[in-house]
Amino acid sequence: VTPARERILRRLREASREPGHERPPALSSVAGWGPPGASPIETFAERFRHFLTVGDETYGSFRTARSIEEAAQSAAEVLRSAGAGSLVAHPSALCVEVLDLLPETGFSPARADRVAEAEAALCEADLLCVETGSYLIRPCDGWARAGSLLPPVQVVLGRESALVGSLGEALQAVSGWNASCCAVISGPSRTADVEKTLVVPAHGPRELHLILALGR
């Protein structure tokens, strides 16, 4: 307990406002997001792709996979086309399954502490937010926070069951996680600080590819 703390809290209590505002209810759930008739997957895909396009350039992709083999095939195509030779991989079961099926194309999984040198990252999103087209990811034993930031090419696997409607619902879920941090990621990193010209990448990845595992 410091004098500064006590003084600030005392001043705030003296200045305290009469409670005149009730807490508003949460906004509507998944049904309210997206154009009428569009499924949550279609809406998520449209919103995710929105972040990938800058002018005439596209910095990533959204794909669906009906099987783990199809997911691995998509991941391989992305890595091959990006020219990525080494990657760091999330230790989730889905990532391990995909990693095991990656064809022999020269990918060499790097240790998690070698994330700065990795040319690509393969991770699994904890949640996918339909309202914003974002994915959420938290660190764990074997997955560094910087894994989502330093490798220039990101391949993100997402389960269909990880879809949530609103950002509020996603944040509600994060509230219950026992994690030191969480990132809500919407597109590859960007800056428009120079004359409002949008440039990808800024400090983070330059490509973001999401593969949605249907039925998982």
Place this chain on the structure above:
Amino acid sequence: MRPLRARMACAVENADLRQRLDKALTHTIAAREDRVRERADWEALRDAAAARRRHALERLPDLLEEFERNATASGARVHYAQTAGEATDLVAGFTGRPAAPLVKSKSMVTEEIGLRIALAGAGIAVVETDLGEYVIQLANSTPSHIVAPVIHLSAGDIARVFRSELGLDIPEDNDPRTISLAARAHLRDAFLRAEVGMCGANFLTAAEGAVVVCTNEGNAGLCTSLPRRLIVVAGIEKVMPDLASLHECLVLLASSSTGQRQNCYLNILRGPRAGGEPDGPDSVDIVLLDNGRSALLGDDGLWESLACIRCGACLNACPVYGVTGGQAYGWVYPGPIGIVLSPFLGSPEGRAMADACTLCGACGDVCPVRIDLPACISHVRARGAPRLPGIPSAAAAAFSTSPFGLLAGLVRARSRRQGRVRLGPARAWSLGRELPPCSGVPFRRLWRDEGGDDE
């Protein structure tokens, strides 16, 4: 520093500055309007965000204590600072003497207290990692916008700074992409070497003891992941009840600040890294800064301005900011919100900034959390301009016959001849303004013709 009026006049005369501001603000305003159009629930979002922020401010001391409890339970250390000096001393103490420069993400509250410069004075090197803030640091300048710090500079200006201060080889075509990528490459090493990282907070949440930071560049993520020590500096007004209550504010912040559907990165930080996590800080120190905010909360006319989420939409909409830019204000928070905060948060201009306002109301129209900025600015003006003896109130003057009636007659006569007002003491005021011609009929006559009385 020259007086406010002189700085404003100088900025108005700078055609290059006006052109750059016009381009940047037009772009941002159009992008925001796109977002407003595509969200059918835009006004509902504003209503909810406005209520949530006020709900939190009305419970601020309780929420701060809850935040402190939960952040501490997560392993962070929470500190309070009453003033800029106290905050600087705390941060300098936590930082110590690292072998590599501290890496810092963009934070207006640290600009407010001049933290980077104060730390440099204490021998602690700091590298700003937001591209705009890095340019400001290298140019030894000040930000001109709370979201876009270098909108007053051209690509050529920025390229010159990088060439002269860093020796970067940037081609003469000054391509923004080349410049941005050069900065990325140059700063990567600073991230990897840093022992201490620093960030501000867009929000704090009481129930989780969490710090929420929004960026597009990804620099806050790196500042809070790679160094082994993390320092957070946040204003005490940033606390909200819980993460879920940020929903509307986060959507509105991205849309209102840069016209995006969402910021690229929302980093939600809850204490040091857990065992087994390969990176993240081993220690987290959070400094909660008052610096006039508790006094502002006690002001009946202005307390709602603490609901501000620092999106900068009021700056973009302000016709004065649009022609002067931010540096002319001479303070870290320019534009309408700056005018309101200035008497409390340490502006050298105090209430004088309130003169830099036309009371057009555009700022209030766009504020995502419905702060009545025109009313707040009027409040600042009213308190800052005590009526001088012998000067009548506006109402009394309007219905007096002399000398106001005489002056009004002269203005009308001059207006009929010249088409616009350029008269006596109003001359300097009117030079930068386009005014319509005066009506040929005095207001008093119109009023009486409509049946109004002089009372």
